[in-house]
Amino acid sequence: MSFGEFSRSMRAPAHFLLWCTACLDPENFRDFELVERKQLSHNVAKFRFALPIPTSSLGLPIGQHISCRGKDSVGEEVIKPYTPTTLDSDLGHFELVIKMYPQGRMSHHFRELKVGDYLSVKGPKGRFRYQPGQVRAFGMIAGGSGITPCSKSGPQLASVARAILENPKDATKVHLIYANVTYDDILLKEELEGLSEIYPDRFKVYYVLNQPPENWNGGVGFVSKEMIQAHCPPPAEDIKILRCGPPPMNKAMAAHLDELGYSKEMQFQF
Structure with a gap:
C-alpha cells in the first residue's frame, strides 16, 4: 500500500463530528486531519491537526503524551509517543513540532505527511500529572x-x-x-x-x-x-x-x- 493509499484509508469516519469535546481515547486510535504544515528548518516541521469542531479540546492532561501511529519506509506500522506543543486551552486544533531523522521510522511517516492526510492518535499516556501549586x-x-x-x-x-x-x-x-x-x-x-x-x-x-x-x-x-x-x-x-x-x-x-x-x-x- 502506498503512503497516499494508507493516508486515505485513515480518513475520518462518518461519526467524526459526533466526538465529544475531549477528543482523545486511551484505548483506541482516532484520526485527525493535517490542516497546516510549516517547515521550521531543514529537518524540523510544525504540524497542525484539526479537532472535530472549533470548541473541541484534545483532552490531554498537563505532563501527559500521546501515541502516534504511522508507516515506515518499508510500509510497516510504527507507533511512537509525542507531546503536543499546544494545550487544551488551544481549542479546535493541536500541534506537533517534529525533528525528522534520516533513519527514523516515524520520521519517515512525518516527512511524507501532507495537508489533507490523517494521523492516528491514542492517549493520554504518562506517569506525570501536574496540579497547580503543587510545588513552589x-x-x-x-x-x-x-x-x-x-x-x-x-x-x-x-x-x-x-x-x-x-x-x-x-x-x-x-x-x-x-x-x-x-x-x-x-x-x-x-x-x-x-x-x-x-x-x-x-x-x-x-x-x-x-x-x-x-x-x-x-x-x-x-x-x-x-x-x-x-x-x-x-x-x-x-x-x-x-x-x-x-x-x-x-x-x-x-x-x-x-x-x-x-x-x-x-x-x-x-
Whole structure:
C-alpha cells in the first residue's frame, strides 16, 4: 500500500463530528486531519491537526503524551509517543513540532505527511500529572529533543511550563536548562523567549551548547553540576526537578542531582 493509499484509508469516519469535546481515547486510535504544515528548518516541521469542531479540546492532561501511529519506509506500522506543543486551552486544533531523522521510522511517516492526510492518535499516556501549586518551583533540565515532541519526553517541559505560567491562580516559578549541540538545534526558542518576556519573574531559561557560535553568552559543553546549582532552585521539600533527554544525559543528570542533595522524591524523569 502506498503512503497516499494508507493516508486515505485513515480518513475520518462518518461519526467524526459526533466526538465529544475531549477528543482523545486511551484505548483506541482516532484520526485527525493535517490542516497546516510549516517547515521550521531543514529537518524540523510544525504540524497542525484539526479537532472535530472549533470548541473541541484534545483532552490531554498537563505532563501527559500521546501515541502516534504511522508507516515506515518499508510500509510497516510504527507507533511512537509525542507531546503536543499546544494545550487544551488551544481549542479546535493541536500541534506537533517534529525533528525528522534520516533513519527514523516515524520520521519517515512525518516527512511524507501532507495537508489533507490523517494521523492516528491514542492517549493520554504518562506517569506525570501536574496540579497547580503543587510545588513552589520547578527546575527543568532538557537535552535536545527532550524539549520537543520528538519523544514522549518532549514538550512535557515546554507545555508544563506554559500551563503553569498562563494560569493566573498558579504562582509556581520555572527554571529551565536546555542543552543542544548547536544554536540551530534549539527548538521552540521563539516560544521560550516569549515566555521569558511575559513572565520575567517566574520563568528563566539557560541555554547550553556543545558547539556554540562566536560571542555566545550561554553555557558551553555538557550540563554540569555547577550549572544546575546556578540555574535551578536549591533542594527543598517544595521544589521538584524534571529532566528529559537522551539516556546518557538522564543518567548524568541523576548523578549530579543526587550529589547536590536532591532526594529521589524531588526528581522526576520523563
